[in-house]
Amino acid sequence: MANCCSAPRCTCRVVAGAGVSVEGNGSSSAPYIISAGGGAATALAVQDSPSVDLTLSGTGTAGDPYEVTADVVLDPVPPGGGSNLLSEGPDGLFVECEGVRGCLSAGPGSTYDPSTGVIGAAISTDAGNNLVLGGDDGLFVPAAGATVATADTDCIALTGDGSAGSPLTAGPVIDPDPANALECRPTGLFAPAASGGATALAVNDTDTVDLTLTGTGAAGDPYEVSGAVRLDATPPGGGSNLMGSGPDGLYVECAGVRGCLSAGDGIDYDPATGVIAADLSVDAGNSLSIGGDGGLFAPAATGLTAVTSADSECIDFSGQGTGASPLTATPRLDPAGGNLLSCTPSGLRAVLAAPGCGLAGDGTAASPLAAQVQAWPYPACDVDALAGRVFCDSAGALRSEPRAMATYTQDTVGQNFPSPVVPTGFDNVIVTRTLTITNPDACRNAFVVCEVEVDIDFDLPANSGAAGGITSDEMQYFANRGSSGALDVHCQVTKVYNRQLTPGQVLVEPLDITMGRGSGGATYNRIQSFMRAFIFVL
Structure with missing residues (x-):
C-alpha cells in the first residue's frame, strides 16, 4: 500500500462492503475515510401461525431493539362444532375434567351433577317405589319386597322402608333459626354455650408460547420469529391435558373429554357418546322399571309385620314400623354440663344462657339476642346524622370513636x-x-x-x-x-x-x-x- 500511494494520487481501488462507507480519493489532500455502522436498520418480519399471533415492536437500534411478543389463538368454533373449553395458566395451556363436565347430560333413570361430575340413579317419586341396589351394585327391587310405615316427629326425619335393601335411617331436624348452635357429637346432640453493530433482537418466551428466532437480520436474510404453543403436561388439577391444536387454532371438545367420567353403582355410562343411563340389576326377582315421570320405579309389596331398627349416637328408635305401631325416633341429648339443646315443635334448638353486659334476649325466636340500647333522648336531632358510632376491635371488644x-x-x-x-x-x-x-x-x-x-x-x-x-x-x-x-x-x-x-x-x-x-x-x-x-x- 505504501508503494501504491507514493504517487500524488493513490491509484488503488477501495470498494465499500456491507455496512461500510468510503470517502476520499486516496490523495494527501483527500485521503480515504472508511466508516462502519452507517447502514440501514436490519430488516425484521414476523409471521403468524394458525395457533399463534405475533406482534413486532421497536426500531431495531441498540437502544431500542426489536421485540417480538406472541398471543395464543383460541379456536372460537372447534372442528366438532362444540365450545372451546381451553384454559390458560402460569405454566401453559390446559384442559381439565372439572372444566368439561358440562359436556354430559343425564338420560332416563339417571342423575348427573355437571358441577361435580357425579352420576347417580334417578329414583322415581311415584307412589309405592321400593327401589334398592342389588348384590352386583345394580339397581334391584325384590319381587316380594315390603315397606314399613313411618311417622316423622318434630325433631327426627326418617328415610328408607326398613327392608334389608333399604334400611331405615333417621336424621335430626335442625331448626333453621340463625341463632341455633346445634352440633352432633359421638355421645349425642350437643349445643355449646356461647364465645453499534448488527441490530439487536431478542425474543421472550411466555407461559403459553415458546418463540424461535432465525435469520441474520440482513435485508436478504431478515430475522424471522416463529412461535409454538406450550401445552401443560401436568395441569394444576393433576389430570391429563385434553387440549388439541388444529389449522384454525387451539380447541377442546366434549368428545375428547368424556373419558373423564366413569359409572358408579346403578349406572351405565358410554364414554364414546357421553350417554348416562340406569344399570338395572340382573339379580332374580328384580321388578324395576322406568316410572311415569322418567325416573326409576319399583312397585311396593305388602306383608310387613315388624321392622328391625338400630339406635345411633344421636337417635333412639321406638315402635314396630307397622300401621298400628309406626316407627318413631327421638333425639338423644348429651348429658354433659352446658348443653343448651331442647326439642321444640319447630325442631331441635339450642337456647342461649343469660346474656352478658350490653346484650339482651335469650337467642330464641321470641327473644332474639340483640344489643342492649337506650332510646335516643334528643328528638330535635337526627340520630343517623349526629350520633356517634361503635366499633369492634381485633380482639372482639366494642370500641367507641376516638376520645376528645x-x-x-x-x-x-x-x-x-x-x-x-x-x-x-x-x-x-x-x-x-x-x-x-x-x-x-x-x-x-x-x-x-x-x-x-x-x-x-x-x-x-x-x-x-x-x-x-x-x-x-x-x-x-x-x-x-x-x-x-x-x-x-x-x-x-x-x-x-x-x-x-x-x-x-x-x-x-x-x-x-x-x-x-x-x-x-x-x-x-x-x-x-x-x-x-x-x-x-x-
Missing part, C-alpha cells in the same frame, strides 16, 4: 436592640417569630385557636413618631408633639385567630412584627412577643 383531646403550646421571646431608626413607609417586617403546632391525633382534624401578643419599646425625640403592628395590620402609632424626648414608649397589642390541621400535621406558624411611619429620629430598643396555640380534637 385538648392541648396547649406557647413561645415567648424578649429581644433588645441597639436603638435602630424606625423605618418610614408602612408594614416593614422587622423580625419574624415562629411557633411549631402539631396535631396529636392521627385520624381526625384539629381546631387551633391562636393568640399572639407584641410589645415594642420606642424612643421618641421631640416632634417624632413611630408605628408598630402584626403582619399587615398596623395596631399602634405614637407621636411626640412636645419639646422634650420620651423614652420606652410602648403598648402591648393582641390578635386572636384560628387554624385547622389535618391528622398528624405539623404547622410552623409565623408571626411577622412590623414597623413604619418613622419620623423625627424615632428609634426602638426592645421587642417582646408571645405566641400561644390551644389545640382541640373533638
Whole structure:
C-alpha cells in the first residue's frame, strides 16, 4: 500500500462492503475515510401461525431493539362444532375434567351433577317405589319386597322402608333459626354455650408460547420469529391435558373429554357418546322399571309385620314400623354440663344462657339476642346524622370513636436592640417569630385557636413618631408633639385567630412584627412577643 500511494494520487481501488462507507480519493489532500455502522436498520418480519399471533415492536437500534411478543389463538368454533373449553395458566395451556363436565347430560333413570361430575340413579317419586341396589351394585327391587310405615316427629326425619335393601335411617331436624348452635357429637346432640453493530433482537418466551428466532437480520436474510404453543403436561388439577391444536387454532371438545367420567353403582355410562343411563340389576326377582315421570320405579309389596331398627349416637328408635305401631325416633341429648339443646315443635334448638353486659334476649325466636340500647333522648336531632358510632376491635371488644383531646403550646421571646431608626413607609417586617403546632391525633382534624401578643419599646425625640403592628395590620402609632424626648414608649397589642390541621400535621406558624411611619429620629430598643396555640380534637 505504501508503494501504491507514493504517487500524488493513490491509484488503488477501495470498494465499500456491507455496512461500510468510503470517502476520499486516496490523495494527501483527500485521503480515504472508511466508516462502519452507517447502514440501514436490519430488516425484521414476523409471521403468524394458525395457533399463534405475533406482534413486532421497536426500531431495531441498540437502544431500542426489536421485540417480538406472541398471543395464543383460541379456536372460537372447534372442528366438532362444540365450545372451546381451553384454559390458560402460569405454566401453559390446559384442559381439565372439572372444566368439561358440562359436556354430559343425564338420560332416563339417571342423575348427573355437571358441577361435580357425579352420576347417580334417578329414583322415581311415584307412589309405592321400593327401589334398592342389588348384590352386583345394580339397581334391584325384590319381587316380594315390603315397606314399613313411618311417622316423622318434630325433631327426627326418617328415610328408607326398613327392608334389608333399604334400611331405615333417621336424621335430626335442625331448626333453621340463625341463632341455633346445634352440633352432633359421638355421645349425642350437643349445643355449646356461647364465645453499534448488527441490530439487536431478542425474543421472550411466555407461559403459553415458546418463540424461535432465525435469520441474520440482513435485508436478504431478515430475522424471522416463529412461535409454538406450550401445552401443560401436568395441569394444576393433576389430570391429563385434553387440549388439541388444529389449522384454525387451539380447541377442546366434549368428545375428547368424556373419558373423564366413569359409572358408579346403578349406572351405565358410554364414554364414546357421553350417554348416562340406569344399570338395572340382573339379580332374580328384580321388578324395576322406568316410572311415569322418567325416573326409576319399583312397585311396593305388602306383608310387613315388624321392622328391625338400630339406635345411633344421636337417635333412639321406638315402635314396630307397622300401621298400628309406626316407627318413631327421638333425639338423644348429651348429658354433659352446658348443653343448651331442647326439642321444640319447630325442631331441635339450642337456647342461649343469660346474656352478658350490653346484650339482651335469650337467642330464641321470641327473644332474639340483640344489643342492649337506650332510646335516643334528643328528638330535635337526627340520630343517623349526629350520633356517634361503635366499633369492634381485633380482639372482639366494642370500641367507641376516638376520645376528645385538648392541648396547649406557647413561645415567648424578649429581644433588645441597639436603638435602630424606625423605618418610614408602612408594614416593614422587622423580625419574624415562629411557633411549631402539631396535631396529636392521627385520624381526625384539629381546631387551633391562636393568640399572639407584641410589645415594642420606642424612643421618641421631640416632634417624632413611630408605628408598630402584626403582619399587615398596623395596631399602634405614637407621636411626640412636645419639646422634650420620651423614652420606652410602648403598648402591648393582641390578635386572636384560628387554624385547622389535618391528622398528624405539623404547622410552623409565623408571626411577622412590623414597623413604619418613622419620623423625627424615632428609634426602638426592645421587642417582646408571645405566641400561644390551644389545640382541640373533638
